[in-house]
Amino acid sequence: MNNIYNKMLDFAKSNIQPYTQKVDEEAKFPVDSFEAIKKDKITGLIVPKEYGGQGLGLEEHTQTVLAFASSCATTGLCYMMHNVATMCIVAFGSDDMKKEYLPKIANGELLLALAFSETGTGTHFYNPEITVSKDGDKLLMNGRKSFVTSALYADFYLVLSNSFDAEGLDNWIIQKDLKGITFEESAWDGLGMRGNASMPMVFNNVDIDISNRVGPAGSGAEQVFNVVAPFFVIGLGAVYTGVALNACNTIIEYSMDRKYSDESALCNIPTVQNHIAEIFTKATSAKHFTLAAAKSGANGDADALAQIISARLNASDMAVEVCNKAMKIGGGTAYAKRITIERLLRDAYAAQVMAPSTDVLSIWLGKALTNQPIP
Structure with a gap:
């Protein structure tokens, strides 16, 4: 590295x-x-x-x-x-x-962000319902994106839509303060990942310019699966590996600092030692798997996509498992939110539902391993 x-x-x-x-x-x-x-x-x-x-x-x-x-x-x-x-x-x-x-x-x-997810298609964000239509000399965008992370704070958003002049999808770069764009600011109150500022972004007859289309007409799906997918999926693997590593380091430090009246430490208990060993093994395995998958993708290996998807799936599981076990070691102190394990556990749960969800990715992995098209 x-x-x-x-x-x-x-x-x-x-x-x-x-x-x-x-x-x-x-x-x-x-x-x-x-x-x-x-x-x-x-x-x-x-x-x-x-x-x-x-x-x-x-x-x-x-x-x-x-x-x-x-x-x-x-x-x-x-x-x-x-x-x-x-x-x-x-x-x-x-x-x-x-x-x-x-x-x-x-x-x-x-600062850029993605506006892909929609309520009507859920985790299958590559099937947008938002429309771009031609009205005389104008191009008008209409629809609603449901979970736009960094909403209001990013300067430009990549918006996936059905193409108005070709088969397939288009990807657009849209400035946040165009007339007709609004954000439903009160909509985000997440269990975890609470600073994401993920909220709906509404387009009401937004006048856009053809120069803001990213790539050729109808190339949106190609962008999603050849560019967005590898960088996004391995990125999510890195996010939840980071959660696992944070929980691992936090609970190891706590187990050493937590002292009993006889001056022995929590980490002196054999059961706790077993738990710490398991936590470290899982968090570290997620780190190495994620970094190896990224290297595979960078090298263009034949199985790079499978490596990337499986690294994301593994990191998602490891984050929750590590945080659950760390919560057990932390006991009442962790449950009372006196150390950060409770927050990390809430963050970890997002891994299962964030599009593309782990269920969808598992299907993609099965297809990739059997030479079937994705999605």
């Missing part, structure tokens, strides 16, 4: 960790952390060097998300989605689009 992971861990300790508790308690987007991310121009991690970025790829994306999520899952997730949206422009944007957006992203001026 190169030094990007350790560098980002140090960044997170100074610029993400101090705000994590407040983000959860107040269910507020991690503004302070993202101001630091922008200031250090980490928004340009995967922007090509010719546009002022760092020119890095899937491995470094995964390592950075993992490092951020080891302090705050919300920050890791929102940053991951920014990178996914950026990668769509890198891979499919026209020369003019790249020149317009990528230097500003690289310079920390713009």
Whole structure:
């Protein structure tokens, strides 16, 4: 592993960790952390060097998300989605689009997000119902996206729609303050991941320009499965691996600090030692699996997609299992929310339902392993 992971861990300790508790308690987007991310121009991690970025790829994306999520899952997730949206422009944007957006992203001026999920299609976000129609010389977008993470805080959103002039889907980059766009601000009160600012985004006759279409007409599905899927799915694996590692480190430290009246520590109890061994093994296995899958994807291995999906599934399970076991070690102190295990457990539960859900991904993995088309 190169030094990007350790560098980002140090960044997170100074610029993400101090705000994590407040983000959860107040269910507020991690503004302070993202101001630091922008200031250090980490928004340009995967922007090509010719546009002022760092020119890095899937491995470094995964390592950075993992490092951020080891302090705050919300920050890791929102940053991951920014990178996914950026990668769509890198891979499919026209020369003019790249020149317009990528230097500003690289310079920390713009934060991007994804507006894909809809109530009518749920976790199958690649089947949008939102429409773009031609009205004279205008293109009008209408519909409602249900869970838009970083809503209100991102500057631009990638919006998936049915194509108005081709078979298939289109992907659009849409500025947040266009006339006709509203956000249902009171809609997000998550069990965990409380700083996500995930809320519905409504489009009411929003006048959009053809120049904001990312890639050729009808290329939206190709973008979803060739760009969004690998960066997003491995990114989620990194987020929930970060949750598992955070819980592991927290409970090990607690078990050493928790003293009884005879001055023995909680970690001196053999049963606790067994639990700690299991927790460490599961959290560390998720880390190595996730990073190895990212490397497989970066190398273009034949089974890279299967590796990426299975790493995400594994991390999702490990996060919940590690947090459950850590809660048992923490006992009443953990249950009373005196240490962070309770928050991490709530964050971990999101792994099962966040689109594409673990059930959907399991089907995709079965198809990938038997040479069937996805979805």
